[in-house]
Amino acid sequence: MIAKVLVGLVALIHLYIVYLEMVLWNTPRGHKAFKLTPEFASASKVLAANQGLYNGFLAAGLIWGLYLGAAGFQIKVFFLLCVAIAGLYGAATVGRKILYVQTVPAAVALTAVWLGA
Numbered sequence: 001m002i003a004k005v006l007v008g009l010v011a012l013i014h015l016y017i018v019y020l021e022m023v024l025w026n027t028p029r030g031h032k033a034f035k036l037t038p039e040f041a042s043a044s045k046v047l048a049a050n051q052g053l054y055n056g057f058l059a060a061g062l063i064w065g066l067y068l069g070a071a072g073f074q075i076k077v078f079f080l081l082c083v084a085i086a087g088l089y090g091a092a093t094v095g096r097k098i099l100y101v102q103t104v105p106a107a108v109a110l111t112a113v114w115l116g117a
Contacts, residue, residue, distance in 0.1 A: 002112050003076075003109065003112035003113045003115075003116070004066060006105070006108055006109035006112050006113075007062055007065065007066055007076055007080070007109045007112075007113065008062075008066060009105060009109070010062055010080065010083060010105050010106050010109050011059045011062040011063050011066070012059075013101065013102070013105060014055045014056070014058050014059035014062070014083070015056070015059045017052065017055045018052045018053075018055050018056040018059065019052075020033050020034070020052070021048045021049065021051050021052030021055065022048070022049045022052035022053070022056075025041055025044075025045050025048040025049070025052075026038075026041045026042055026045045030048075058079055058082055058083050058086070061075060061078070061079035061082070062076065062079045062080070062083075065079060073113065076109075076113050077110065077113060077114070080106045080107075080109055080110040080113065081106075081110065083102060083103075083106035084102075084103050084106040084107050084110065086102065087099060087101075087102030087103030087104075087106060088103055090102065091103060
């Protein structure tokens with residue numbers, strides 16, 4: 001049960017990231033969340049929407065794994081690993097905050113899935 005809640009939380013985080021990147025990127029909320037200037041946000045909004053779509057696929061994979069229940073074990077593991085690795089890359093190339101927002105929740109959920117919690 002704990003693993004399901006944690007995987008669901010990671011999926012929700014990524015759905016929120018989708019919303020930030022695809023809808024709010026070029027707004028004051030998006031600027032604040034990603035520390036963007038209005039000029040940079042405007043120039044990069046298509047790239048951000050593309051990035052948001054990829055985060056949507058991560059969320060969809062996690063939701064799919066949850067939907068399958070016990071049969072979705074490998075799917076949950078795969079997508080949590082994808083989230084954690086993407087978070088590590090983001091933390092190394094963009095900012096440390098991504099480590100705490102993306103990688104840590106994915107690693108905790110992955111541990112819970114592996115332990116069958």
